[in-house]
Amino acid sequence: MSFKHCLLAASVAVMWGLNFLAIDFSLEQFPPFFLVALRFAVLAIPALLFVPKPDVKLRWIVGYGMGFGLLQFLFLYWAMAAGMPAGLASLVLQASGPFTVLLGMTVLRERVRGSQMAFLIVAMAGLSVVGWQRLDSSASFLPFLLTLAGAFGWAVGNICNRQAHSVEPVKFTMWMSVVPPVPMLLLALVVEGPGTIGQSLTTLMTPTGWLGLAGLAYTVVIATILGSGIWSWLMSRNPAGVVAPFSMLVPIVGMSGAWFVLGETVSLGEMCGAVLVIIGVLGAGMRAAIGPKIRAEVVPTGVEDVADVPAGTRC
Template sequence: MPLGHRLLALSVALIWGLNFIAIDASLTHFPPFFLVALRFTLIALPTVLLVPRPKVPVRWLVGYGIGFGTLQFLFLYWAMAAGMPAGLASLVLQASAPFTVLLGAVLLRERLSARQAVGIAVAVCGMALVGWQRAEHAAVLPFLLTLAGAFGWAIGNTCNRLARPANPLHLALWMSVVPPLPILALAFAVEGPGPIAASLASVGTAAALPAVAGLAYTVVIGTVLGSGVWTWLMARHPAGVVAPFSMLVPVVGMAAAWMVLRESATPGELVGSALVVGGVLLGSSQTRRPPRAEEPPPEPLPRDPGLEEAPAAR
């Protein structure tokens, strides 16, 4: 991968890592379920008007929207509103990688290599350690909700793989058409119209400015720009070359949360984080087959000195 493309991959990891800080800022003003519906509505409206619908089966488009869009962000925003630290959320959400491998093995009958099995085991041990630390020092429910969001992401990955889109970016944008209506209905049923109306009525105040800026970041920078650059890179390089850069997302997320939000992690959580990142890297890397040795050219047959070429006819 050229240096310029590596810098683009690093920039996406930076964008997505800071996305959790933006979500945290948005949740200070908007109710979580309504915020998810609002986020996807802002993407869905221009998508329907300007972007051609991808030529994929509707069931996989809807499944991608339910898994990646609805379940992932519904549980993630709920978890962060319930007290899940932004930095730790960026890490736990990486459980989508081993979940995706397991779903592929169970539902798609994809072969699970020994390296992937070991990577999943290491990542699961890391998650268990982080969960145990959460149970010891804070409420465990936000941790479980974030895990549920990671599983939703894995469902979306599986549907995306079955869809086989010719233009992945179009599918990623049209996925946003699925979440708004069901999540908006859930928001009105659970959060009530009062808090929703209050958040909209005060959206122009100075106190709401960080939340609005965070929402704009997640929509324009995190989703459109970040996903667009990532899709562009995935179309030009092998997945095994590009995908490991996503492991920098929790590194950026946890570092940014420490610097901006003053979040801290216990030593056990840091060890568990290292196990998760290492396990996902191990499971997602591919074993390179050794190059086949070239056969040496056959040795020339010994020339019979008694045989001479006849002189060419004149």
């Protein structure tokens, strides 16, 4: 992987890490369920009008949209609106990596090497430490559980993405965005109500409204279109196991940015848990990168297992 490509991968990690701050700003203006609908509607409209449908089965587009799009961001935005710190959310969401492997084992009957499972256990132990630190009150533990649910939704999306075998990742991502807006808008109308939604739209010209719009624009343009586009380009030109570990810079950027901009702090226990999560997910990703190289020498083309799936990538 060239130095230029390394810089690009690191820049994407910065974009995605700062995205959690953008989400935090947006949630100051918009209710969480409506914000999810708005985020994906902005992507869905141009996708339907200008982007040809990718050559994959419809069920995988729907599955990816339901998992990666709807479930992940429903629970993530709900968690952050309920008090989950932006920096800590960027860390806990990395549980999508272990969840993806577990789903691959149970649903797709894929094989996992013992060394990779050991690193995943380390990552889960780190998440347990963070959760234990959040047990001081239900007000802080519930957002933690909601973020974990969002990570599980991301993992479901990863499995659908894998099964789709799309060779047009940008088109696939754009068309996935068609799935969440309508169900999320209906959910927002029922749970948050037309009054709350209307107030968030009629107060856009306030300072908070401008920040909310800026956060939404950053999420759509920088984090999703630009960041995901660069990441897909890198993944198509480099081994997945070499690119994927750069995603572990996301929680480092997210937690650092939240500390610098929002004044968020973490306890010593949470920091120890964060280190375990990063070591575990990064180690599992590196073991996954080694696996395909070994199997390429001894296994016929077409044989796959879960080690081919990078732990976690997008947000």
